[in-house]
Amino acid sequence: DTGVSQNPRHKITKRGQNVTFRCDPISEHNRLYWYRQTLGQGPEFLTYFQNEAQLEKSRLLSDRFSAERPKGSFSTLEIQRTEQGDSAMYLCASSIDTGDPPLHFGNGTRLTVT
């Protein structure tokens, strides 16, 4: 168990640019989640996958955000035409899909939009 891995750890981009983050979950975990967290707040749910199927996407998520998990393993989160309000920590988590599984989080990707 190498844990959930997120890359990059930090990303600085200019407003209007596109960015893509990657998450590698724990290998036997079927579920993969994306959350966004701003300073002093709790993680805000963005979307989650069961294997390669995207089961739910937050209504708060604009069309500029898209997530994929093409082979049911790693996932990518893309933000198009970034805005300063997108600056946040983007957290990925994974879990098994039976019982009441805890989420295992990565250390996040911190995005700064200038």
Next chain:
Amino acid sequence: SQQGEEDPQALSIQEGENATMNCSYKTSINNLQWYRQNSGRGLVHLILIRSNEREKHSGRLRVTLDTSKKSSSLLITASRAADTASYFCATVFSGNTGKLIFGQGTTLQVKP
């Protein structure tokens, strides 16, 4: 929007004292979980309590759940400086599987 509200937002205590954090939520739940987050890091799962349970223990942690009041509390006994972190409650709604909704968190500082 967030499901839970936590109280207090910030707590500062001396090493050896107990720390109590409270969480309230709005709708029926399947379970409630507590997580810890050190600055700049991801969250770490601490303990889960199901909706049909009232109290649960894990080491120095004690969690209670009152579904009639839609509230939970986390007690950390004999706190240590290493317990300094932010603590979040998170809920899974009844009838929902998988999606975990987090509260705003309590920032705990334990002074040596």
